[in-house]
Amino acid sequence: MKTYLLFAALLLSLxxxxxxxxxxxxxxxxxxxxxxxxxxxxxxxxxAYGQLQxxxxxxxxAMAEMRxxxxxxxxxxxxxxxxxxxxxxxxxxxSSNNYVQNVWAALYKGVMQSNVILSRIDAVPFKDESxxxxxxxxxxxxxxxxxxxxxxxxxxxPLITKEIAGPEQAFTAEKASVDNIYQQIISDVQDAVxxxxxxxxxxxxxxxxxxxxxxxxxxxxxxxxDYAKAIASFEQVKGYTLVSxxxxxxxxxxxxxxxxxxxVQYNADMEGESSNFIYSFGPYNxxxxxxTFQGNLGGMNIPTRNIFQTYEKGxxxxxxxxxxxxxxxxxxxxxxxxxxxxxxxxxxFHPPFKLQGRTDDNWPVYRYSHVMLMLxxxxxxxxxxxxxxxxxxxxxQRAGLAPLAGLSQTxxxxxxxxxxxxxxxxxxxxxxxxxxxxxxxxxxxxHGVEEKKRLPRLSAAAFNVQDYMLLYPIPQREIRxxxxxxxxxx
Numbered sequence: 001m002k003t004y005l006l007f008a009a010l011l012l013s014l015x016x017x018x019x020x021x022x023x024x025x026x027x028x029x030x031x032x033x034x035x036x037x038x039x040x041x042x043x044x045x046x047x048a049y050g051q052l053q054x055x056x057x058x059x060x061x062a063m064a065e066m067r068x069x070x071x072x073x074x075x076x077x078x079x080x081x082x083x084x085x086x087x088x089x090x091x092x093x094x095s096s097n098n099y100v101q102n103v104w105a106a107l108y109k110g111v112m113q114s115n116v117i118l119s120r121i122d123a124v125p126f127k128d129e130s131x132x133x134x135x136x137x138x139x140x141x142x143x144x145x146x147x148x149x150x151x152x153x154x155x156x157x158p159l160i161t162k163e164i165a166g167p168e169q170a171f172t173a174e175k176a177s178v179d180n181i182y183q184q185i186i187s188d189v190q191d192a193v194x195x196x197x198x199x200x201x202x203x204x205x206x207x208x209x210x211x212x213x214x215x216x217x218x219x220x221x222x223x224x225x226d227y228a229k230a231i232a233s234f235e236q237v238k239g240y241t242l243v244s245x246x247x248x249x250x251x252x253x254x255x256x257x258x259x260x261x262x263x264v265q266y267n268a269d270m271e272g273e274s275s276n277f278i279y280s281f282g283p284y285n286x287x288x289x290x291x292t293f294q295g296n297l298g299g300m301n302i303p304t305r306n307i308f309q310t311y312e313k314g315x316x317x318x319x320x321x322x323x324x325x326x327x328x329x330x331x332x333x334x335x336x337x338x339x340x341x342x343x344x345x346x347x348x349f350h351p352p353f354k355l356q357g358r359t360d361d362n363w364p365v366y367r368y369s370h371v372m373l374m375l376x377x378x379x380x381x382x383x384x385x386x387x388x389x390x391x392x393x394x395x396x397q398r399a400g401l402a403p404l405a406g407l408s409q410t411x412x413x414x415x416x417x418x419x420x421x422x423x424x425x426x427x428x429x430x431x432x433x434x435x436x437x438x439x440x441x442x443x444x445x446x447h448g449v450e451e452k453k454r455l456p457r458l459s460a461a462a463f464n465v466q467d468y469m470l471l472y473p474i475p476q477r478e479i480r481x482x483x484x485x486x487x488x489x490x
Contacts, residue, residue: 035120038131044117045135048142049207051110052264055146056363057276058106059099061301061428062088063153063472068430069447070307070421074283074299074335074342075457085300090462091444095473095490103153104475107146111160114143119163137195140188141208144216145365147188151181152223152432155471155487159184171482182224189217198239205256206362211237212262215366218374223436227378234375237261240368242398247320249367250347252360261366266359274358277348283333286325286342290349293356301426302335303343305454306447311422316400321347321425334455345426363427369395370424377416385412392416395423441465 034040065071066089073086087093093100117139126132143161150157159176161184176184192213200207218233241258243249249259256263266275282290284299291297303322311318323346324337331339348361372391379388385407392412393403396419404415420433434440448463468489478484 035124037124038126041117041121041124041132041135044113044120045138048110048113048117048139049265051106051113052142052145053266053273053275055103055106055110056264056428057280059085059102060106060149061280062099063103064428064431065426066301067091068434069304069443070425070430071301071345072304072335072451074302074333075455076284076299079284079296082298082300090458091448091465091469092459092462093473095476095479095486097473097475100472101475101477104150104478107150108160110146111143111150112164114139114146115161116163118143118161133195134197137192137213138208141192141196141213141216144185144188144192144220147181147185148216148220151178151185152435153472154474157181157474158482158484175484182220185220186217189213189220193217193236206263206265208262211239212366215261215371218371218378219366222374222378223432225381227381230378231375231382234371234378237368237371240371242369242372242394244398246317246398250320250350250361250364252350252362255362259368260364261368261371263365264363266362268354268358268360274355275348275361275363276357276359277361277363278344278359279357281345281348283325283330283335283342283344285327285329285333286344289325289327290344291351291353291356293353295356301345303345303426304447304451305337306450307421307425308337308343310418312401314400315422316398317422317425319346321345321422323349334457347426365427367424367427369398370420370427370429373416373420373423377413377420380409380412380416383409385409388412388416392419395419399423435470440470441467 035044061071062085066073066085072089073082075086084093084097085099087097088099118136121132121136121139124132147159156175156178158174159181192208193210196208196210196213198210200209214233214236218230218237221227221230221233240261243254243257243259248254249257255265266273268274278290278297280298281301282297282299283302284296287293287295287297308318308322323344324341325344326341328340330336330342333342336342348359350359350361353359372395376388376391379385379391389403389405392415397403399422404412407415417433417437417439421430431440434443444465445463448465451463452458466489468487471487473490474484474486479486
């Protein structure tokens with residue numbers, strides 16, 4: 001899906017320039033006049049999807065996956081340039097962390113793009129009003145996605161639902177309550193449910209659908225522990241089936257398949273449209289062996305021994321999800337499994353690569369297997385454990401595991417937590433699942449004990465997870481510019 005100019009950013013810069021220079025270039029379409037045709041709105045909506053591309057190739061993984069017990073980093077003694085990203089993994093950050101700032105900025109860029117569309121679209125004449133409603137639904141869905149990340153990562157944040165039309169509107173000291181943010185998310189997604197189509201064809205495949213909106217709404221309700229509404233939403237996710245082979249779910253030749261509810265689209269053949277996941281996630285000393293190109297890889301988001309040991313014997317998902325760079329020299333790295341194998345996320349490794357730094361992998365935001373497991377969880381929490389097996393067991397059976405039966409509500413709860421972890425491992429859900437289920441502090445402190453035994457380089461302060469650390473700090477830059485109140489403890 002093509003990425004277009006950030007029209008809201010253009011508008012803001014143009015307004016400032018016109019005030020300062022009193023210049024009116026007649027050969028250029030200003031932001032004030034841009035939104036006048038259906039095609040221009042389409043390009044703006046496509047640009048809003050483009051914001052998700054940058055979010056997922058950026059540092060979201062560090063805050064959503066590396067923060068958890070699923071992944072860590074490969075320690076590079078000769079290059080300490082990414083130490084602030086390592087501090088996210090070890091719970092050693094402060095409010096000046098650059099990567100936290102990057103994610104905050106990326107999320108609000110996404111909000112901004114949707115706000116501009118929603119503020120301008122009513123004035124644009126459409127031949128087909130249903131198409132106009134679809135674009136509104138897409139913009140609201142995308143705004144909800146960004147705010148759902150913001151509220152879970154930072155808690156109380158500014159709630160901006162209108163276009164920022166000039167510099168005087170760009171600064172605010174107001175933060176909305178968590179409840180108000182969730183109310184806006186739910187309102188946006190409910191509107192999207194009513195306005196989005198069930199499916200698309202041709203080049204429109206990959207846009208947000210009614211099923212994606214129902215999934216997001218169910219996920220929000222599950223997070224809020226409103227299990228009855230979560231069940232009702234998940235049960236409306238229809239028309240999807242599990243892909244028979246787990247590994248093929250992530251194949252670049254099998255994008256937007258029958259299990260895909262919503263995935264971020266990338267295209268390695270188009271400049272600015274490609275993903276780069278293996279270049280970020282591969283062992284830094286495995287550049288040539290994995291990609292055939294010279295240069296180091298990122299060494300970030302390396303699978304932990306804990307996640308490796310979590311898979312049950314015979315679970316096909318382990319070898320489909322974790323790959324190994326094998327070299328005799330790897331015994332000097334503490335992240336190695338055994339003496340010579342450095343792990344990496346195989347879900348996003350599909351060579352050959354035509355150009356250095358470009359990959360063709362989409363990012364799976366929601367898959368139907370995940371919907372099934374979240375629905376199973378919600379059913380179990382409402383005492384409907386018997387009904388929940390029909391959603392849990394097909395996911396296990398595809399992985400080559402025996403179905404479960406006869407579990408108590410407590411035992412089923414632990415079973416579905418386990419399935420969620422290994423089914424969507426490395427897809428940016430683990431930290432949020434730990435938060436949602438109230439296990440983050442216990443699990444991560446225990447994980448820290450394991451890591452400190454294995455890694456003498458870790459300081460005594462690492463993995464000392466306190467209550468306040470369950471939210472990230474508001475970036476110091478935002479506090480300085482806007483006068484925000486910092487999250488407690490930071």
